[in-house]
Amino acid sequence: MNNSEGMFVPMRKWRAALLLLFLCSQTFFLTGCWNRIEINDLAIITAAGFDLTQDEKVEITVNLFLTHTQGNVDMMGGSSGPGGSTPQSLVQSASGINLADALSKLQQILSRNIFWGQNEVFIFGETLARRELIEPMDFLTRHPAPRERANVFVSKGSAKEVLKLQPPVERNLAEVLRELAKTQTGLNITVKELAQMMAGKASAAVIPLVEIKKQEKIKIPIIKGTAIVKNGRMIGRMDDVATRGVLWLRNEIKKATVTVTPEDKEGYVSFELLKSHTELTPHIEGNEWSITAKIDTLDDIVENTTSINLLDTEQTKRLEEKLADDLVNRVNLALTRAQKEMKADIFNFADVFYRKYPKEWNQVKDRWDEIYPQVKVKVEAHPNITRPGLTGKNFLKRN
Amino acid sequence: MIERGKISAGQMAIMLYLAITPTAILTVPSISFQYARQDFWISPLWAGTAIATVFVALRLHRMYPGLNLLQVSERVLGRLSGKLIGFIILFMYLYLDALVIREYGDFVVGAFLRQTPLIVVSGCMVLVSALAVRGGVEIVARFGQLFLPAFLVFFLFIILPIIPDLNVTFMLPVMAEGIMPSISGSGILQVWYSEFITISFLLPFVADRRKAAKSCTFAILAVILTLVISNLTTLLLLGELTDKYNYPFLVVARYISVADFFAHLESLFMAIWVLGVFVKICVFYYVTVLGTAQWLNLPDYRTIVFPIGFMITFFSMWMAPGYQELIFAIETTVTYYQLTAFVVIPVILFCIASIRKQVSGVR
Known part of the structure; x- marks a missing residue:
């Protein structure tokens, strides 16, 4: 009896030790390293614009937030700041038959993963808005990444031109437009509100118009007037x-x-x-x-x-x-x-x-x-x- | 009895609350809104099924103390037909648990972990639940108690910051077309309310049975209140967009932005969802396992926890090929099956039982 118990106790200890070892080894799977996405793997979008190209394609232009502060921005193409200081953002664009397609084309030319979480501003080019808003709005509400609280604008001329601007005061363009909308001297419309108006009983909506203003040498975006949307497309402007x-x-x-x-x-x-x-x-x-x-x-x-x-x-x-x-x-x-x-x-x-x-x-x-x-x-x-x-x-x- | 654990009446109420609200918050608004439009926040008030099932479960338990629905059906209908009815109810529990796992997995994969395979998300959840269920009814009840405060705090963290964005005019006109739209909107909710029949399986373990009726009433009221609040918030934020989104309450959480930095709260919503759904899955899982063990006259239910876990996982994968079919199934067959198993059968059992009692009483 003594003998059998003597055999049993070390066995149990061994088993407990093995189990503990096994459980400890599991922690390696919990580090999240498997599917890790570091911040320098992300292309953080702060503003996005959609235009209609001449060959009837949708062009998406994004304003990327540059996570590195020094760096040779000129080498990455894109924008050049008027002030001569290093710009904190970079503009890239790609086109496709619809938004999702254009976005996949854009991903092809970017070395980093597109990240929508911080995007605050969407700009529709006027030609696209006059053609139709239903298709881009479907994408913005269906895809889980773009946020419902982002502001929407229609730009006089192409959205790309607006996104290329280097704002003198704020950190980036998205910040400028969002603050402008927030002051409420003009309209302040979010993706959710636009979707609500378009899907509502009246089926008509208003979107603030963005225009580029030249002040001496500096070009700045301003909100001026309203785009009127009816039955899913822009039908006119108001001053x-x-x-x-x-x-x-x-x-x-x-x-x-x-x-x-x-x-x-x-x-x-x-x-x-x-x-x-x-x-x-x-x-x-x-x-x-x-x-x-x-x-x-x-x-x-x-x-x-x-x-x-x-x-x-x-x-x-x-x-x-x-x-x-x-x-x-x-x-x-x-x-x-x-x-x-x-x-x-x-x-x-x-x-x-x-x-x-x-x-x-x-x-x-x-x-x-x-x-x-x-x-x-x-x-x-x-x-x-x-x-x-x-x-x-x-x-x-x-x- | 193969379960020796004891729970309190309050713990039972918490288990029920967490077994019903989390999924109801997620999927019901979208379907309910289609019928009731701006009155859909009133719909949770029509909780007829909840009251009926709780009443039947309590009365049956008074007639046959210490027995759950399956055992009662054997007593009332005899062995063979009793087992048959028991199978229908048990299979529903198995199916329901798999359905909840699938809804959970589809939501987590669809809205957050887009690259992760569904089976990983569901499998992990089943594994964790299996460990809890092996611990017995007491452990499941403790988890409920542990998670309830977190659930409520997170819920308020979503409701309170969104208040400035709400637009009261979206709820007008109240009951423009009378009371009917809100009642038809509550149709889908009856499926959730019917899950209150689960108390029949918990009542035998309740230590303070006198308080059971009171706790159940409290649980029903808490569920109604939570659903009214979540529906109202969704409605006042989204208005006519409510049924356009598959998970309207998620949009509510995403829309929060206080002082520019208190934003992006969907992770909070996910936390609520995982905590609540965990308890929900555990409760139904436990009932399935316990019921099956009783149905097969096994001496212990712990041995079949993992086999049934496997079944639940695979059921959740086989259930539907995609989200659309899943929603279609919920809106059509599942609704009727569940209402039959959880409402019609217990009510019929109750009628037969009370007639029998009276007949034998007269003799």
């Missing part, structure tokens, strides 16, 4: 002024400075917007569909070159009326362009009607294109001037 109206009506305005000239006075009064809220109320009476847009704003006065005493409530009231007129005009300008000329429901009136009149909407949803241009829109603006600023009357001016 800067009309875009402001679009923003007011879509309740997306955050920053604005409005300057008006009071009647029978010389000079200008400028207001800075503090807060604004736009409410759309639909009505259906018989066959007549109408919408009341009520805009409530809160403004401060920031400049006054007239002789008006701004502490005078009577005068303030008249200024408010003047400001209201100005707002209504801006909004009407946008409305006429979108509703009467382009017939694109970019203000999403379709949803506004559906929310209040779901039954009526369901009856006409196939004919919405005919009804939309006929919808009567009444714009009411109620500005509220709260403060005259730090001074009352312009005390530098003598009458």
Whole structure:
């Protein structure tokens, strides 16, 4: 008995030791070295642009973030910075029959794996946008790598030209465009929002337009105006002024400075917007569909070159009326362009009607294109001037 | 009895909660939205099946204390037909577990580990679950207890930062076409709710049986609340895009961006998903193994843990050739099979059992 137990104990020890050894050896499989992707194996894309080439192909242009700081960038081709300093990004492009194809062609010329995780900006060239947006948008929503929060833009001219710019202030171009969109003086549209608008009841969308501006020698991108999308393709542009109206009506305005000239006075009064809220109320009476847009704003006065005493409530009231007129005009300008000329429901009136009149909407949803241009829109603006600023009357001016 | 472990009623509730919510968050919104549109956040409230299955399981257990659904069916219907019914239910559990593994694998491979073979992802999960199941019901319950706080914290980490991006108008008009759309949207959810029948297999091990009914009610309410919150968040972020994405809640996690650096949270979502699904797989795996051992009159269930694990892995591979077929199967056959095995059969058993009791009581 003693003997058998004596045999048994070392056996168990051996087995335990072997098992431990086996388990320890398994840790080598857990290091992740098998499928490792180091940062210098990645081509980190910060912005991507899509264009239509002359032979009807889709060209993809990407702005790569360079992970090395020194290095001979000129040797890698691509862009040259205007300032002479080493650029931190590199532009590459490739074309194919569609986006996925173009992307695979792009991968062929890159020594590193394309990595979408940090991509913040997509730019569609205007020719491609006018042709169709459905195909690229399908790729951007289907492929798991591009992010839904990335901003989208349409560029006047080719997207490639915009991506080639070397911004003087920010680190890279994506940063510039994203910050520009975020300030909300123009539109700020993400991939998700664009997909939402395109798939929504109105089937119309707005995308901010990017334009290249030359200031002396430096070329910078600016957001100016809006591309109007209907049924999956861009059908027109709106200029800067009309875009402001679009923003007011879509309740997306955050920053604005409005300057008006009071009647029978010389000079200008400028207001800075503090807060604004736009409410759309639909009505259906018989066959007549109408919408009341009520805009409530809160403004401060920031400049006054007239002789008006701004502490005078009577005068303030008249200024408010003047400001209201100005707002209504801006909004009407946008409305006429979108509703009467382009017939694109970019203000999403379709949803506004559906929310209040779901039954009526369901009856006409196939004919919405005919009804939309006929919808009567009444714009009411109620500005509220709260403060005259730090001074009352312009005390530098003598009458 | 071949299982000597004991769990508390609270542990049972946690197991049920984690067995139902994780997959429901992932796949239900997309299907539910197609029927209920902007009312689909109301759909989880129509939890008829959950209440019915819990009621039946509790009553059956009161009539036959210490016995689970399989044993009850043998008592009620006699040996042969009882075994047959038992086989149908057991096979459903086997199939369901394989289905969950497959959904898990497809999601992880499709959205994150695109280069990894499906069998590696599923196989690893089954292996880990097998080790837990071998430990018995107590170990599975402890895992549930361990993972629940992490699950809830991660869930809130996704819900709270996305609040600034939500648009309340997307939920309007509420119940525009009456109550019907939200009810038809809850149809697919009944499949998940029917999984509450699993308590029948856990009740025999519950130490404090008096609290069982209360814990089950609590579990149902927690599931409903979680689904309403996740559905509402998805709806308010995506609006009409909800059913366009296969995994809408993943998009919610990806969309988060607070102060420019608190972003890219899909890894968090993946963590939730892996933790929750692990418990889910363990619970169903355990029921399959235990039930099979009882069905074959084996002295111990531990011996068949790995063989059944192999079966589950291969079932999950054979189930469907691709994601599309998988979704098609879930929307058609699986739904009816599962509702039959988990709802219709137990309810019929319950009716027969109560008639028998009354007849014998009169005698």
